[in-house]
Amino acid sequence: MENGAAPTAKPVIVAIDGPSGTGKSSTSKAVAAQLGLSYLDTGAQYRAITWWMVTNGIDLEDPTAIAAVAGKPEIVSGTDPAAPTITVDGVDVSGPIRTQEVTSKVSAVSAVPEVRTRITELQRSLAAAAEHGIVVEGRDIGTTVLPDADLKIFLTASPEARAARRSGELKGADVHATREALIKRDAADSSRKTSPLAKADDAVEVDTTELTLAQVIECVVTLVEEKRAGK
Numbered sequence: 001m002e003n004g005a006a007p008t009a010k011p012v013i014v015a016i017d018g019p020s021g022t023g024k025s026s027t028s029k030a031v032a033a034q035l036g037l038s039y040l041d042t043g044a045q046y047r048a049i050t051w052w053m054v055t056n057g058i059d060l061e062d063p064t065a066i067a068a069v070a071g072k073p074e075i076v077s078g079t080d081p082a083a084p085t086i087t088v089d090g091v092d093v094s095g096p097i098r099t100q101e102v103t104s105k106v107s108a109v110s111a112v113p114e115v116r117t118r119i120t121e122l123q124r125s126l127a128a129a130a131e132h133g134i135v136v137e138g139r140d141i142g143t144t145v146l147p148d149a150d151l152k153i154f155l156t157a158s159p160e161a162r163a164a165r166r167s168g169e170l171k172g173a174d175v176h177a178t179r180e181a182l183i184k185r186d187a188a189d190s191s192r193k194t195s196p197l198a199k200a201d202d203a204v205e206v207d208t209t210e211l212t213l214a215q216v217i218e219c220v221v222t223l224v225e226e227k228r229a230g231k
């Protein structure tokens, strides 16, 4: 990363977790860009492996079948916050991983322990390689992937606010149906046995329901700067 980071600053690791639609991606990307850090969207990695399983006809009702092929696809994440990328076996899947089909199946795939082990290894190696530090966003970053992160943030927002944000993004999708789908995915992600969606004990919780995106970004940038200043 060549933008913005003070050359002498110690690499800083920031973990941002929370349920769907709380603003993790938008906040993490902006904070990383502003502070000259790398950025990793771990949800995109779980979506990418899910896309590969769908494309290859793996039975997603069968965790054993998922586990057996979890090591096969090569998933590569680009960590520039200005242009994050994700490829599977060299194919750009940034569009296909956002389809309704992948969204509806990603919780089943990401609940399989062999999938999590594989993706967690990738995440840790990308974090270790980030020269100036990194903002990593997901569901289990503060609790499992990077338990020694310098700063942990847990974003929340009411289901209504999250559904309104998502349906705005999906060009007027039904807010009620969007709310139900979010709640269902959160429940699956929070109740799985391996590394569920959870707030780390030492995470700072930020309720974004009544905040603009700019306010959330400012809040997180301030928390990172305070951490760097040793406050």
Ligand SMILES: Nc1ncnc2c1ncn2[C@@H]1O[C@H](COP(=O)(O)OP(=O)(O)OP(=O)(O)O)[C@@H](O)[C@H]1O
Pocket (backbone or CB within 6 Å): 018, 019, 020, 021, 022, 023, 024, 025, 026, 027, 043, 165, 166, 169, 208, 211, 212, 213, 214, 216
């Ligand atoms: N504080 C906010 N106020 C209003 N809109 C917001 C706020 N934060 C994010 N948004 C908008 O909400 C939508 C969802 O945000 P984002 O994708 O960052 O959430 P997320 O937590 O990463 O979701 P997911 O886990 O499902 O990927 C985006 O359209 C984003 O611009």
Ligand SMILES: Nc1ccn([C@H]2C[C@H](O)[C@@H](COP(=O)(O)O)O2)c(=O)n1
Pocket (backbone or CB within 6 Å): 020, 042, 043, 044, 046, 047, 106, 107, 110, 111, 137, 138, 139, 140, 141, 185, 189
């Ligand atoms: N650290 C993570 C990140 C994501 N997942 C799973 C669960 C989510 O429903 C799915 C998609 O994430 P999104 O793109 O909506 O952020 O990926 C996970 O299990 N652990």
